[in-house]
Amino acid sequence: MKKSILLFGLVAILFISCKDKQTTDESTSITEESNSKPKAPKAEGSPRILFIGNSHTEFFVSSPIIFGEICKANNQEMNIDKLVTMGVSIEKIYDDHVSEAEANFAKKDKDGNYYDYVVLQESTPVALSELDKYKENVKMIVDKIHKNSPDVAIYIYEGMSPIPFTDSEYKEYYEEIRKNAVEIVKSTKNADLLRVGDAVNDAYNGKHDYEYLVANKDNLRYGENTLHLLNDGAYMQGALLFATIFGKKPVMPKELTLSTGTGDNDDMKKQEVSKAISNPKALEEIAFDNR
Numbered sequence: 001m002k003k004s005i006l007l008f009g010l011v012a013i014l015f016i017s018c019k020d021k022q023t024t025d026e027s028t029s030i031t032e033e034s035n036s037k038p039k040a041p042k043a044e045g046s047p048r049i050l051f052i053g054n055s056h057t058e059f060f061v062s063s064p065i066i067f068g069e070i071c072k073a074n075n076q077e078m079n080i081d082k083l084v085t086m087g088v089s090i091e092k093i094y095d096d097h098v099s100e101a102e103a104n105f106a107k108k109d110k111d112g113n114y115y116d117y118v119v120l121q122e123s124t125p126v127a128l129s130e131l132d133k134y135k136e137n138v139k140m141i142v143d144k145i146h147k148n149s150p151d152v153a154i155y156i157y158e159g160m161s162p163i164p165f166t167d168s169e170y171k172e173y174y175e176e177i178r179k180n181a182v183e184i185v186k187s188t189k190n191a192d193l194l195r196v197g198d199a200v201n202d203a204y205n206g207k208h209d210y211e212y213l214v215a216n217k218d219n220l221r222y223g224e225n226t227l228h229l230l231n232d233g234a235y236m237q238g239a240l241l242f243a244t245i246f247g248k249k250p251v252m253p254k255e256l257t258l259s260t261g262t263g264d265n266d267d268m269k270k271q272e273v274s275k276a277i278s279n280p281k282a283l284e285e286i287a288f289d290n291r
Helices: 009-015 063-073 090-098 098-105 124-129 129-144 170-186 196-204 231-248 279-288
Strands: 049-055 079-084 117-120 155-157 191-194 255-259 268-272
Touching: 049 063, 049 090, 063 079, 063 231, 063 255, 079 090, 079 098, 090 098, 090 129, 098 129, 117 129, 124 129, 124 170, 129 155, 129 170, 155 170, 155 231, 170 191, 170 196, 191 231, 196 231, 196 279, 231 255, 231 279
Parallel strands: 049 079, 049 117, 117 155, 155 191
Antiparallel strands: 255 268
16 A cells, blocks of 8 residues: 555644534434435445545545445445545545546436445545535535436545544544534435444444553554544444444454555455454444444
8 A cells, every 4th residue: 555645734634723613412313413314216226336535435444345345245235336536625536536427427227326325525624624615525526426316325424533532632623523524414415424433433432342442552543644444443434334324233244355554565355353353343333323
């Protein structure tokens, strides 16, 4: 992996002034904050999902790959497409893949919806501090998707607090990025929240007896200028996406394509879950709680 390409100034977001923050009541259910659960169109043949995102969608681990493997283990047919560019926002992802994107957005299905599900992941600086741009970017890409998928179910990726859990401002950033994602859900047709940030926060706080520190190192996320999900976090995220879309706990595979490490020469390969994941059951329960 060419991880060095991400050594840009994302750390600068820590110095952005987030004025007039409104804290989120963590006990408030997501159904009270956003629209009701989206309804996917009735697919003729295998349904199709599109992932649009940056390195939080695919870096040390790949959300599309893991989700596909979980679907296969549950006998859930699924075609998977992705538009991923590291380190940029939604409009830049689109610009980077414009030919492929427009070709896909022009394809037709017999049921009238080429895409049945879309996961939209915005860059952390925009998701945290540029709500108007966040709304513009989501509206732009959703309008294009709606040309051939008017009834698609859209899941807005709730980002994570960009700083370590031990930082005194962790909770403030977590609440702000969550609040903004909820606003995007409210303004988007047939949409819901993919509660990644909530699940990560629960894991950090030891829900279901999960312990994120292993040998005094964070086992959920790693990074220098930005924190990305490691195997534990990716495992939880995959279970969360399946539970969010299908409303049930997945049967998790005994093997998944996971990271071999965090060095430039490390990559992803199939690994035994029992060896690569510290506490699978706890992570599955946290995922299901946040569906």
